[in-house]
Every structure is written in structure tokens, then in C-alpha cells.
Amino acid sequence: MSVHHDPSHPLDRRVRVQGRPVDSYPELPAEARRGSARRVTEIGEEVLGRRCREVAEFGSAELSALIDDMFRTMYVADGAGLAANQVGVDLRLFVYDCPDDAGIRHVGHIANPVLELPGPDDRRLVDDHEGCLSVPGATMPVHRTDRAVVRGFDKDGEPVVVEGTGYFARCLQHECDHLLGHTYLDRLSKRDRKDALRQMADRREEVYARRAAKAADLG
Structure with missing residues (x-):
């Protein structure tokens, strides 16, 4: 998902990592410093149009390296979220570094996510512009709920629960769509x-051109 947030809610230093509050966190996480940027797949490529496979092996060096590369790729592309099939890997996995509308920064990764949305009586749909790293340069208004919960696992197989409101809720829904083969x-x-x-x-x-410049800036 492309970066976009309401400038009337400037980001402060409050951060949640893997759904948990932390006192401080680097602008560029360790995963991104370790990783290598990969090619971002584009709309029309077959891997973006099919349901991804469950992550079956946790705690592996290969999974950790993939997450590192996904973080690096997301930052090079100025993204707020990135799904594994956007780097050509059909696994149910995504990474994110995304603000919510209250200015809280949310950072993490989640494997085998299950998306939970409010029921019809509690649901509020918001129509806001949305972009995608696999549809470079385009943004369009999309209806999404203003709240979302995602349950899944971290790279070691430990349970993770992430709750999002506002723009971060939109990000969670966007990335879960990718893993179902949708943009x-x-x-x-x-x-x-x-x-x-x-x-x-x-x-x-x-x-x-901007991605190439950002890659050079990040070294």
C-alpha cells in the first residue's frame, strides 16, 4: 500500500511494534537495514491474482530473510505496507510501517493473517484515496471500514494480534486483500x-525514478 495520511494529524513518536507499545523505535528498522530490495510485481502478473499459500515453516532463516527484504523493498518504494506476493512470493505474509489517524506509528509483520471487521451495526465505511505499490502512480477512492483487527503469527510462530483504526485499518484490509489474490x-x-x-x-x-533515488539514498 502506498503512503498516504491526513496531514492534519502529524506523526508523533508513539509507536506500536507487533501490536505492542514501545518507548522508541528507529526510523529505519533493523529488518530494512539487513534486507535487500526486490522487484515489486505489477498489476496483471499472475502471482498477484491468486490466493497465497499458508506459511508452514516458522523460525527459518529463509522466512527471516524474506521479511528483511520485504521491509527494505517497502521503504525503497515509499510504502506503508507490502504483501509477499508483491515481491513474487505466494505466501500469506505482509509487513507494514503505517500511521493511524491519531498519529501512532504501527510497525511489524504478520503471517497467515485472519482479518476481522466490525459487524454491520458497528461498521462505519470511509471513502478515502488508496494507492498500491503494484499499481505505481495511481490513487483512487476506495470504501473501507474505519476499524480492523488482524490475528496471525510472527516469524517464530508466536501469536500476534494487531488492531487498526483509520488509515492503518485501511492498510490492514489492503494487505489482506493481496493475500487473497485481490488488489x-x-x-x-x-x-x-x-x-x-x-x-x-x-x-x-x-x-x-523516485524508487531508484530512494534506493541510492538508503545505500
Whole structure:
């Protein structure tokens, strides 16, 4: 998911890592410093259109390295979240570094996520612009609920529960959609989908230039 937040809610230093509050946290997490940037898949590629496989082996060096690479890739692409199939790996796994509307920064990863949304009586739909690293340069309004809970596991197989409101709730829903083989374009009308693809065609090269510059800045 692309970075986007309401500037009327400037970020403060409150941070939650893996759903738990911490006193401080580096701007660039250790995972991103260890990892290597991978190519981001684009809309139309087969891996983005199919349901991802469950993570079956926890605690492995391979899983840790994938998470490190996903963090690095997300920061290079200026993202707020990134699913494994966006780097060509069809596993139910995503990483995130995303603010909520109260200015709290949420950072972490989650494997085999299960998304829980409010019931019909408690649900409030919000129409806000949404972007995707696999649809470079395009943003469109998308209906999402303003609250979400995701339950899953960390890389060692320990249970994780992450609660999101506002923009972070949108991020959680966006990434869970990816792992089911969907992008936000699937939630648009045919007309809006065509508009998004036109935006992508017009801005794609500019986006890739920014990513190359960011990769150089990060070393």
C-alpha cells in the first residue's frame, strides 16, 4: 500500500511494534537495514491474482530473510505496507510501517493473517484515496471500514494480534486483500479501474525514478 495520511494529524513518536507499545523505535528498522530490495510485481502478473499459500515453516532463516527484504523493498518504494506476493512470493505474509489517524506509528509483520471487521451495526465505511505499490502512480477512492483487527503469527510462530483504526485499518484490509489474490482495483467500478490504469501509465516512469533515488539514498 502506498503512503498516504491526513496531514492534519502529524506523526508523533508513539509507536506500536507487533501490536505492542514501545518507548522508541528507529526510523529505519533493523529488518530494512539487513534486507535487500526486490522487484515489486505489477498489476496483471499472475502471482498477484491468486490466493497465497499458508506459511508452514516458522523460525527459518529463509522466512527471516524474506521479511528483511520485504521491509527494505517497502521503504525503497515509499510504502506503508507490502504483501509477499508483491515481491513474487505466494505466501500469506505482509509487513507494514503505517500511521493511524491519531498519529501512532504501527510497525511489524504478520503471517497467515485472519482479518476481522466490525459487524454491520458497528461498521462505519470511509471513502478515502488508496494507492498500491503494484499499481505505481495511481490513487483512487476506495470504501473501507474505519476499524480492523488482524490475528496471525510472527516469524517464530508466536501469536500476534494487531488492531487498526483509520488509515492503518485501511492498510490492514489492503494487505489482506493481496493475500487473497485481490488488489484495490478489484473494488472499483470499470470506469474507475480504467482511470487508475491511465494514471499508472502516465506516472509509472516517474515512480520508478523516485524508487531508484530512494534506493541510492538508503545505500
